[in-house]
Amino acid sequence: MSAGHPTELETLFGDYPLDHAYDEMREAGGELRPHYRALAEALAKLPPDELQRRKQSADLSFLTQGITFTVYGRDEGTERIFPYDLLPRLITGEEWERIERGLTQRIAALNLFLRDIYSDAKILNDRVVPRELIYSCKHYRRQMRGLQVPRNVYISVVGSDLLRLNTGEFVVLEDNLRVPSGVSYMLTNRRVMKRTFPQLFHSYGVRPIEHYPQLLLATLRSLAPEGRPEPNIVLLTPGVFNSAYFEHTYLARQMGVDLVEGRDLVTHDNVVYMRTTDGLKRVDVIYRRVDDDFSDPLIFRSDSALGCAGLFNAYRAGNVTVTNAFGTGLADDKAVYAYVPKIIRYYLGEDAILPNVETYLLTGEKERQHVLANLDKLVVKAVGESGGYGMLIGPQSTARQREEFARQIEANPRNYIAQPTLDFSRAPCLIGNQLEPRHVDLRPYILFGDKVNIVPGGLTRVALEKGSLVVNSSQGGGSKDTWVLE
């Protein structure tokens, strides 16, 4: 930044604070990172209210398209648009290459791990992962033992959450191996973005992501049961009251497959059919957006009306592919997470390319005492939860919350883990008329059928509250488009 008369750039930035956290746009000294320069200059050249105008037009576009999610807690569940930040988050080709390799390695290893756990459990016999950790996991599904899944693929649709630490290095915060959501926001963000900044987008040479639905369809098709060359693929949704219902309708439309609910499905002789106006039609592949627990009342929760009775037996008979497989939540348990580097080493003989965040398991006496003594500095999470629920952020907590968590940890240490409070990276966001840094994470979407496929980028989630570290949409987070550069 030059001294004297403020440049257009300086006006745009106002007092853009930098501290020890990694800033996606600016280096520690305040200079722009080279790949952000063109973006910053283009923004600085816009007339003052032009950014606001484009922001409003983008918002309107989301609203009229009905890109909303449901917020619970009111009488009818209200529909809201997912908050959206106008500025793209940039990732260089080199950075992406490492992320892609790292995720490919990680997903391959986790898949081998699931296969092993549900067959011979060698990794337990070799005492690399403690047996009690696995068998005490609430997402472990005994019913999956010895079951042959198509192509040995347990996790075909994955979204892993990455953070960038102050060293500039990306780390994996958690894996979502059950029913990860948000990919429709990635796709619609991109569409709105191309309309909002067409020239800028063009000049950057951004790698495309729009083919995700097609890749997803190809992935699902590759997992069809044998002897079904033209498989009938469906997307199973819990229904209109689910918070991700928009995404389900969006993906079904984009893939051109039927969106079914449990009540559309019937099983007969271990074959799954859907009820159509043209009679019963056999279903070959189910992309399941319903949790394990609710999928089949005969096998899992008997009070669930969202699934299809007999589904699991049809699956066991190999007459239908259900993906992700049941019981995959075992491998995204936050305590099992701590073992992922060891899991990668055990199955692939490699070091993890993307490191983990340091994690304390609380079952060990020594670690637990250390964590309890330092609750005000750590983040504590319930192992089986997601979406930012069941979490204590030490530095932002009250003494009462800490006491409550301490009590819960003592009562059930297996149910919690602790991690240091991370100062993960921040990216510029449009707040009012100025750029201000906000914490961001990155959720790339990984598909695994014939091979691992990752569309370049993913969903960058933003903690829109100043200073907040929580990016989940259920907790007031937003998102922005992610540009992976050539």
Add this chain to the structure above:
Amino acid sequence: MLSRVADSLYWMSRYLERAENTVRQLDVTMSLMLDTGGASDEMRWNRLMTALGKPPGLEWNGDLDALARSMIFDSLNRASITYCVNAARDNARQVREEISTEQWQRLNRLYHQMHSPHVQTQFRSNINDALASVLDGIHLFKGVSDTTMIHGQGWQFIRLGRYLERAYSTATLLEVYHLDLFHREQDHSGYQYLELVGLLRCCTSFEAYCQVYTADLSPDRILEFLLLNRDFPHAIRYSVDRVRDSIESIQRTGGRRPPEELTAGIGRLHAMLGYTTIGEIVAGNTAEFLHNIREQSMLIHELIYRYYVHYSIQSALTI
């Protein structure tokens, strides 16, 4: 197409048709009440209620304003316009991926219109305008349905819902008016004229009628027009013809053997309207004829559901 989807599209459309019908009949009844001669408010209100299937909770109590208000806004009363619009939107929401964005946006707008505080004020200041704007919303939805959606099975189920509801409700309306109006001696006080115009306006058919028969209103001709005209969209025969077209189209595109009972059922009703003259209807038992139309529409509805939506697994496996 999934049976559940067909079910939702059918009811989405049927509820909107019902809402439209209710709006028009309410509008006509209230404007007839401005002329105090001829019949009492109570009698007219009761006639409206009979034509709408005697919904509970709306019996005449002398307070027309309150009754009309609950007829429009009471979302707990299944006969109210708001209830029908809510139900149509609920059905649309469950098949969001099957209908076009334009359809969804129109219906969504209508829904928000019914629930906005503004419409209550509008209702107080000018009820006719308020009802007209609801009708506009419904018409817009029908327009975009025809222009933005593939005319495949889904669209055909939308048409089934619309025309079955129309045939049923028009037959009910005629049955009610028949008892009330058609047996009377010709009177020239002008009140009978108003009533007959009202009947035609309930089916948006006054102008169309005049084009065919001139403004010479006679009960028999009105009956002929609303029952047997093959070109007027609100006539029962026209509606039944469209139901037949849609069922044939659904059978053509489907791979299953056409269900004989359904083909026979719709054919019977079609023939009944196509091969009966108004002279025969008037000379015979008109009320029974109208009642018969209603029964057969209900039967067709049941058969559609039995074959396309609620069929048993066993029956589907043996075909």
